[in-house]
Amino acid sequence: MKYRINELKSGLKIIQDKEPSIIIDIEFIKPGKGQSFCRIKIKKLISNKIIEKIFKSGDLIKKADIEEISCIYLYNDKKFGYFMNEKNYEQYIVNKSILKKHYKWLIEELKCILTFWNKIPIFIVLPNFVKLIVIDTSLESQNNSSNNTKYAKLITGAFIKVPFFIQINDLIKIDTRSGEYICRIKN
Structure with missing residues (x-):
């Protein structure tokens, strides 16, 4: 399926440069002379690059086959993370390279959203905040008042x-x- 430029809006997922992307911002321009066009700010979902593109009124933009599934994190084995679909209990195996910087926040039973492109997981969205237990602290910084x-x-x-x-x-x-401390939670 393809979109015409008048069907585009923020949040739509499209294929740009053979990579799934999401439209961040769109500006329609209708000059006094010449053909109308739109300027689109796009975030590529795999490489995380943000680019700007200009499309003319007759251009067609390919729709990305993106699916977002609400999952629960189960466990990892150092190479893969294992997730379960909340609705049908189907399990997904996700390579650690896809989890990237989020790996350090994953705890058992954490609800998150897995994004699939052509039935292959491409990235994960965690909740904005997690609650974790401190297992060790350093006293090195105490010398500096x-x-x-x-x-x-x-x-x-x-x-x-x-x-x-x-x-x-x-x-x-x-x-x-951001990876920053927010507050202590009373038990």
Whole structure:
């Protein structure tokens, strides 16, 4: 299936340069003379590159066969992550290279969204915040009075900066987009 430029809108998934992409922003331009066109800002879903393209009024843009499935993270075996579809309990195996920077926030039973292109997983969307347990903290930063943070190792193996009052076995909230500490959660 193909879209005409007058059918385009933000959020549509298209194929651009043989890669699935999402339209971030679109601007229709109808000059006084000549043919109308649109300027589109596109984010490529596999390479994460953001590009701008101009399409003329007669151009057709190919629709991407993208499917987003709500899943639950089960476990990993160092090479693959295993997920289960919430609705039909079907399981998916996802290569660690696709999980990339999100790998350090994955805990059992975490709900997330897997995005598939032609039935192959291409990336994962985590919730904006996760709650993780601190398993170790460093005291190295305490010598510097201007720095009120220290490093904490989390149950997933990730290291983040936390305030001095965070202790081992504390449950903390982390922003998965930035990797920053948000707050301590009382049990």
